[in-house]
Amino acid sequence: MTDNSEFSVIDRLFRPLAGLTSEARGLRDDVAVLPSDNTHDLVVTTDAMVEGVHFLSTDPLDKVAQKLLRVNLSDLAAKGAVPYGYQLLTAWPHGLPFEAKQTFAKGLKADQARFNVALFGGDTVSTPGPLMVSVTLFGRVAKGQTVARAGAKAGDRVLVSGPIGQGYLGLKVLQGEYPELAAEFKAELVDTYQLPQPRLDMADVVRANAHASMDISDGLVADTGHIAQASRVDIDIDLNRVPTSRAARAAMALGASVLDLISGGDDYQILCTASGERAKALCEAGFVDIGECFPAKSQGQVIVLSDGKPVEIENTGWVHS
Amino acid sequence: MTDNSEFSVIDRLFRPLAGLTSEARGLRDDVAVLPSDNTHDLVVTTDAMVEGVHFLSTDPLDKVAQKLLRVNLSDLAAKGAVPYGYQLLTAWPHGLPFEAKQTFAKGLKADQARFNVALFGGDTVSTPGPLMVSVTLFGRVAKGQTVARAGAKAGDRVLVSGPIGQGYLGLKVLQGEYPELAAEFKAELVDTYQLPQPRLDMADVVRANAHASMDISDGLVADTGHIAQASRVDIDIDLNRVPTSRAARAAMALGASVLDLISGGDDYQILCTASGERAKALCEAGFVDIGECFPAKSQGQVIVLSDGKPVEIENTGWVHS
Numbered sequence: 352m353t354d355n356s357e358f359s360v361i362d363r364l365f366r367p368l369a370g371l372t373s374e375a376r377g378l379r380d381d382v383a384v385l386p387s388d389n390t391h392d393l394v395v396t397t398d399a400m401v402e403g404v405h406f407l408s409t410d411p412l413d414k415v416a417q418k419l420l421r422v423n424l425s426d427l428a429a430k431g432a433v434p435y436g437y438q439l440l441t442a443w444p445h446g447l448p449f450e451a452k453q454t455f456a457k458g459l460k461a462d463q464a465r466f467n468v469a470l471f472g473g474d475t476v477s478t479p480g481p482l483m484v485s486v487t488l489f490g491r492v493a494k495g496q497t498v499a500r501a502g503a504k505a506g507d508r509v510l511v512s513g514p515i516g517q518g519y520l521g522l523k524v525l526q527g528e529y530p531e532l533a534a535e536f537k538a539e540l541v542d543t544y545q546l547p548q549p550r551l552d553m554a555d556v557v558r559a560n561a562h563a564s565m566d567i568s569d570g571l572v573a574d575t576g577h578i579a580q581a582s583r584v585d586i587d588i589d590l591n592r593v594p595t596s597r598a599a600r601a602a603m604a605l606g607a608s609v610l611d612l613i614s615g616g617d618d619y620q621i622l623c624t625a626s627g628e629r630a631k632a633l634c635e636a637g638f639v640d641i642g643e644c645f646p647a648k649s650q651g652q653v654i655v656l657s658d659g660k661p662v663e664i665e666n667t668g669w670v671h672s
Numbered sequence: 673m674t675d676n677s678e679f680s681v682i683d684r685l686f687r688p689l690a691g692l693t694s695e696a697r698g699l700r701d702d703v704a705v706l707p708s709d710n711t712h713d714l715v716v717t718t719d720a721m722v723e724g725v726h727f728l729s730t731d732p733l734d735k736v737a738q739k740l741l742r743v744n745l746s747d748l749a750a751k752g753a754v755p756y757g758y759q760l761l762t763a764w765p766h767g768l769p770f771e772a773k774q775t776f777a778k779g780l781k782a783d784q785a786r787f788n789v790a791l792f793g794g795d796t797v798s799t800p801g802p803l804m805v806s807v808t809l810f811g812r813v814a815k816g817q818t819v820a821r822a823g824a825k826a827g828d829r830v831l832v833s834g835p836i837g838q839g840y841l842g843l844k845v846l847q848g849e850y851p852e853l854a855a856e857f858k859a860e861l862v863d864t865y866q867l868p869q870p871r872l873d874m875a876d877v878v879r880a881n882a883h884a885s886m887d888i889s890d891g892l893v894a895d896t897g898h899i900a901q902a903s904r905v906d907i908d909i910d911l912n913r914v915p916t917s918r919a920a921r922a923a924m925a926l927g928a929s930v931l932d933l934i935s936g937g938d939d940y941q942i943l944c945t946a947s948g949e950r951a952k953a954l955c956e957a958g959f960v961d962i963g964e965c966f967p968a969k970s971q972g973q974v975i976v977l978s979d980g981k982p983v984e985i986e987n988t989g990w991v992h993s
Binding site: 360364367368374375376380382387389395397398400403404436438439440442449452453455459460463469470472473474475477478479480481 | 680682686695703720794801
């Protein structure tokens, strides 16, 4: 869930600080990978959320806590990892009542039980600014089996684990758009925005079959671009095959653009690539085939096709602002 | 560097979330301890800094970055750990110029080389609030050798690794107090506030000899209390033996109170306990003997003695506000 305008900061300032350590993977993945024991690696991911940027001031704090854990769990799922435990950082606005912090802890408690993780430690501070919370989540994977961003090969199929644009539309509904949408659709979309479902149910099949994998947080097109660049392949996405929900199609009938759905972000589905029997195994597990990898002409780029013709994408990813 | 007013949040809300996992140590230590490989444990600490709370808006950002690494490194030193690598979280205020971020990265680069750590990963976001930065730092210790907060025993000597109150006085000098202080003393105190020296030089001797250990961030009295409570011992500190620098004594001659020095925080010296030959070994390495542990009458408390008489401490620790 990185702010797009920050990619140059990462490229120019932080990548040199990671150097060539195998743990950092050149900051070109969503996780760091450390040894855990003789048979497992420790997978580490950090994601922060700022009030007014990554969640709304009106979002209930138990759901904010759950979303915080879930966006981190989503990274683990895409890497084929099993959740383990986490460090928590909370920066409470001065004067935030104890009851609000209690609500936040209630959300953590519910999702710790649901996803079998425990709090290991962290820090708690106060701030004159907005609420900011961050989790550094640990997961475990059999040694050497962490699925990278950089593994896509020419000829691979491109696969997603579920409907695209749910989170984006949920945010729009909360902001008052599509007032005519049926109440059940509104509830479904808002629920996906506030409480995304990390696809841990897919972690095993991804680890067993995917060449490259990541979770979709910045938007389908932007994150496909991240795999293309990391793997040095070009990728075609067939817009006609991108899965959407009935709720999303109802919103499109009311004016939502499919191009916004594929660049909207906050999906928390898994995007991966695989070929042959392995791609088939992923589809049998519920993945949808939406495109193909080709030898890169340059650094790796994404072309979105609609009815076989390239579509111009103005906004390739979600810029937090 | 936990906000004191947050201890009840940790006790009441977060401790139940840590449960009985061995990694979390009941949130009663400064670090989490995970397996790293068959011979080592991974020691994990998280510390955040907020502009206007933990550093001044006028502090240069390279020094802020260095202090951020160092307050985390200080935790590792007190635990007897060797630094390994870190996750970095930066929340940049909207519109912060690239040059400011570059200065911040320059500070990280300098201290990475000095302390032999690498950046492993993290997250970078933007915020409508003040600058906030956080590090989750990893260190390594031979399996089972991490020195706990909870190991102090009745009869142990209480030892500190160097002068107390330097950081507190440095902050006061930056805020314009003690204008008559000699320039060299001012520089020394400000330097310790802005660029504390994590006592990694003491990590080996602490790991080999200490029963309990932690770094002093909340103030000598408050952190002695943390060891007393975690270990269930009472502790007497002899104020006359608390080491101070020439600069601090000059500030005291100008009105600074020794009681403020021992409650001021931001020391980043190591506070530990040991008995017999082991206490002697620590003193030979440079530690100063300032007190003694006794069987706890209740939950563990600290008494500060001056010329053998108890001194009343109003403010036992630094409350960030």
